[in-house]
Amino acid sequence: MTENAPVNVSDAVGRENVTPAWACAVTSFPPSDRILSTILTGQAERHGDRVLLVAGETRWSFAQTAAIAAASAQALVDAGIRPGDRVALMCSNRPEFLQVYLGCAWLGAIAVPINTALRGFQLSHIFRNSRPALLVVEAQFVDAIESVEAGVDLPPRTWIVGAAAGAVDARLSAVPLPALGAAAPAGAVRPGDTVAILYTSGTTGPAKGVCCPQAQLFWWGIYSARALGIREGDVLFTTLPLFHTNALNAFYQALLNGCTYVLEPKFSASGFWAAAQRHKATVGYLLGAMASMLLAQPNNASDRAHRLRVALGGGVPPQIHGPFLQRFGVPLVDGYGSTETNFVFAGTIPSDRPGTMGYLADGIEARIVDENDSALPDGQAGELVLRAGEPFAFATGYFGMPEKTVEAWRNLWFHSGDRVVRDADGHYRFIDRMKDSIRRRGENVSSWEVEQTIQSHPAVAACAIYPLPSELGEDEVAAAILLEPGQSLEPVDIVRHCEGQIAYFAIPRYVRILIQMPLTENGKIKKGVLREAGITTDTWDREAAGVRVRR
Known part of the structure; x- marks a missing residue:
């Protein structure tokens, strides 16, 4: 937080001498070690049999997760995948998604998660832009691949997750997802190497593939844990899709902070609290209308029969915060970030100004500028531009789109496209998208x-x-x-x-x-x-x- 930000003492009472797990992770993994293979290996040694992942009936310990990553990397090598190759991944919230992602990160290949709702032109654009060497697709989404335009080259190899219900498109050279076997040594990966290309929705043109370096995901885990007050041993509960930043970085939060990551298939307003109670979750993740949907459910005696201590509430309307806390006993954390940046703003717990962006995180620079990139005074709305103090804490550009990269990162600041106001006390308020x-x-x-x-x-x-x-x-x-x-x-x-x-x-x-x-x-x-x-x-x-x- 900035020097003007109120001190968040909600997690400090009775814990004055406890160093936060995220702070320990920063010192445990110096800049050269902020790559997933090194983090997995270090945390496996530290936490061993502690459960890291819960997804349906699947349970992975920290030690097992490291072993799965190495074995998945070897399966990729056996399929001809090399460092820098792209691996397209169209899969719902299931452990196979993480298995392939971890294998890519271990090897130095680049995962390309695809929104499972995409079809036709949108899907064609991603294949045309990323040119993946391998497609990993869940059986239920094989039909979506058939909607790819005829002139677009599909990957030369395809792995199917689950049993395909019918015939697979003849354009795909498809085999089942291979069983894991031998382990591959960790690749010669650097913190600035791209670990994933995440496509943002195109509002004025085709979607842009954001190049996320290994260290950016490390800092997502650190900044998010700091904002949410995550503690070692917490149970992090998400229903958000893995093909977006939020759920993916929550895995890093769990990994870096010695927590358990619970991945549900999808959000259910009627089943959310029962699932949180069943998993003994302590931290939750809500965006946009999800909190409103939960409040719209009939009152239930079990509304507080859970252990959730805090939940992310980015984009939740301000009038929802109070009733949500009163009914469910869970404060919602305001925050702001983007696929290109990180968790760069966060509110207090509970929020002092619900529904806004909060305060600038330590390690981040921010300005509000006019159309000429000149800084504007407090109280005047302009475009928010951002810069990271830590190496590779932000994305490095848009894949295959150098002009868009230069446009967004001009003058060495990332231009968010958001109209924002900074108040005199250091508090930031979102007004709207510049294009909205x-x-x-x-x-x-x-x-x-x-x-x-x-x-x-x-x-x-x-x-x-x-x-x-x-x-x-x-x-x-x-x-x-x-x-x-x-x-x-x-x-x-x-x-x-x-x-x-x-x-x-x-x-x-x-x-x-x-x-x-x-x-x-x-x-x-x-x-x-x-x-x-x-x-x-x-x-x-x-x-x-x-x-x-x-x-």
Whole structure:
């Protein structure tokens, strides 16, 4: 935390003389040792038979995990994979995913996790861009590979995880995932070598493959553990998908801090607390709408029958924090990070300003800049740019996209694309994405500010603000609304609720009341889907209805 940040004492009471596990890991693994093979070997010696991974019926100890990584690396070598080769991985939350990932990291090959929802053009782009030498695909997703465009070269080798239900695409040279046997020696891997290429969703063009070096994942484990107050022996419980940064770095949190990593297949609002109780989880991971979904469940006597001490709450609306803590007894930690950066901002436990970014982490530099990269004063919104103090704590660029890399990392700062405000006390507030900003008749509209206003209505469960083209040029403000269970609301009620709370020009012209929001696997609203849908048959138009805004 910065010198201006409040001291988080929630985990320090009675533990004043205990050095945090993450701090021990920093000293145990100096810069040259921040590679996964060295970390696995060191932690296997330190923790031995302690359980590291729980996934369904699978249990791996620290020692077994190191052995599995070495054996998986040998299986890759036997398949002709060499350091630097890419291995595409399309698999759900199951131990085979981690087995292949660890093998790649041990050997020095590069894992390319693929979102299991991708099809057609999106999937084709990833194969075209990453050019993998091997595809590892779960049987249930083999059909997705058939949607890859005909002109795209598929990998020369394919391993199938699980039993394929039918015939496999003739373009794939497919065999079952090989059994593990002999162990390979650790490859000559350096902290700056790419361990994974993680594809971010493309908002203005094709998805970009973020090159994540070995040391970046080390620092994800350190910074996240520090922000969440993780202790040795904690049970880290995630339902988020492994093909994204959050769940993958939670594995590093467990590995570096002597914890157990519990991987569930997917998020279930009705089953979350029962699973947390069954696993005796102490730390949880929630994003976006997931906390709201849990609160929407019927009250249950078992709402507090768990051991969860804290949960990540990045992107959770501010009005959710208090009721969530009151009902479930779990504080939500505000935070901010991206695939390209790290866990660079975190709030206190519990949050002093719910729903915001928190304070800048030690070891990170941040500026708020204008369009010319000149620093702006506190209180003025601009683009957030970031720089790491530790070597290879951030990503190194976009794979095969040098122009995009130079654009994002220009002037030696990573440009986040987020509009942010820094308050005088060192607290940072997210306003909106630079590209999500709406300009209506000469006025700039913050989608975030409008969303907060609408979500303060007791009948509203979630809201997304996005631009639609105006007949007069520039944009009109559109709102997609999800109601709380059992609630009813007319579109005009949204307009009346906004009057007097936000500027008249920011009040939505278009309102859609939806039964279900389009969500990513991480529970974030897909605004792109709403924008692309445009004016639909269920879109209410304030001007067509003759409703005037009261100024």
